[in-house]
Amino acid sequence: MGKLQGKVAVITGGSSGIGLATAKRFVEEGAYVFITGRRPAELEKAKAEIGNNVTAVQGDVASLSDLDRLYQVVGDVKGWVDVVVANAGFVEHAPLALATSEHFDKTFGINARGVFFTVQKALPLMKNDGSVVLVSSGLHLKGFPAHSTYSATKAAVRSFARTWAAELKDKGIRVNTLSPGAIDTPIIDGQFPNKEQADGARAMFAQMTPLGRIGRAEEIAAAALFLASSESSFATGIDLVVDGGVTQL
Numbered sequence: 001m002g003k004l005q006g007k008v009a010v011i012t013g014g015s016s017g018i019g020l021a022t023a024k025r026f027v028e029e030g031a032y033v034f035i036t037g038r039r040p041a042e043l044e045k046a047k048a049e050i051g052n053n054v055t056a057v058q059g060d061v062a063s064l065s066d067l068d069r070l071y072q073v074v075g076d077v078k079g080w081v082d083v084v085v086a087n088a089g090f091v092e093h094a095p096l097a098l099a100t101s102e103h104f105d106k107t108f109g110i111n112a113r114g115v116f117f118t119v120q121k122a123l124p125l126m127k128n129d130g131s132v133v134l135v136s137s138g139l140h141l142k143g144f145p146a147h148s149t150y151s152a153t154k155a156a157v158r159s160f161a162r163t164w165a166a167e168l169k170d171k172g173i174r175v176n177t178l179s180p181g182a183i184d185t186p187i188i189d190g191q192f193p194n195k196e197q198a199d200g201a202r203a204m205f206a207q208m209t210p211l212g213r214i215g216r217a218e219e220i221a222a223a224a225l226f227l228a229s230s231e232s233s234f235a236t237g238i239d240l241v242v243d244g245g246v247t248q249l
């Protein structure tokens, strides 16, 4: 029997990278998944790759009405949620001296506010013994130039997990963060003007990482499965760092 047999999971940003790998793994483990993303074509492609036990709902986590529509669909199709993986996120480089208010608001709107309301709006559908996994980043533990807003949103997410773990424990809902290091997904390409520079960044991250390489999305999906399932039944409020040792050694 799969580790998520019969469970219903919502995975924001399930159309690419870590979210897509997590959705595939959850379905292999017996779950029904709802995936989201803004780009309809990417979402449909991901849905086809996952194959069965999946519903794709287009939407932006920064939009409260899109989140309402997501949970309306979840309620109509399944009626409840066991697992929420608040994964949708993005990175835009901006040194302090150059960051605009638009950059600040966009980063916090998606990465922090988006996570906040993704979880708040799931609560009416969440059963006891649920699990919430917030995808943070190892960068919340580091000082990395041009990442002040991004890293701060991920620190906010880590803080949400502590407070929500305390608030929701009596409902049997566990809340944890998952902090990846550098993982080989399209989010790296999105930060550079061309593939050559993105691959240069991949090589730099591999060189910085004690295990000597960057990670694979499937390795983060395995950690998400641990936090989502009863395998982690005594863990709440933790930050599970999966980063090849880069923030720890």
Ligand code: NAP
Pocket (backbone or CB within 6 Å): 012, 013, 014, 015, 016, 017, 018, 019, 036, 037, 038, 039, 040, 042, 059, 060, 061, 062, 087, 088, 089, 090, 091, 110, 114, 135, 136, 137, 138, 179, 180, 181, 182, 183, 184, 185, 186, 187, 188, 190
């Ligand atoms: P990715 O491949 O770029 O995937 C990001 C996913 O989020 C896509 O499905 C994207 O779809 C969706 N998304 C982005 N903004 C959204 C929004 N406003 N509303 C709804 N969906 C949105 O990136 P990834 O590497 O898998 O990243 C997933 C998470 O891991 C992020 O929170 C990221 O910060 C975190 N993380 C990644 C790494 C890494 O090295 N890869 C390291 C640490 C943490 P659309 O663009 O179509 O909306």
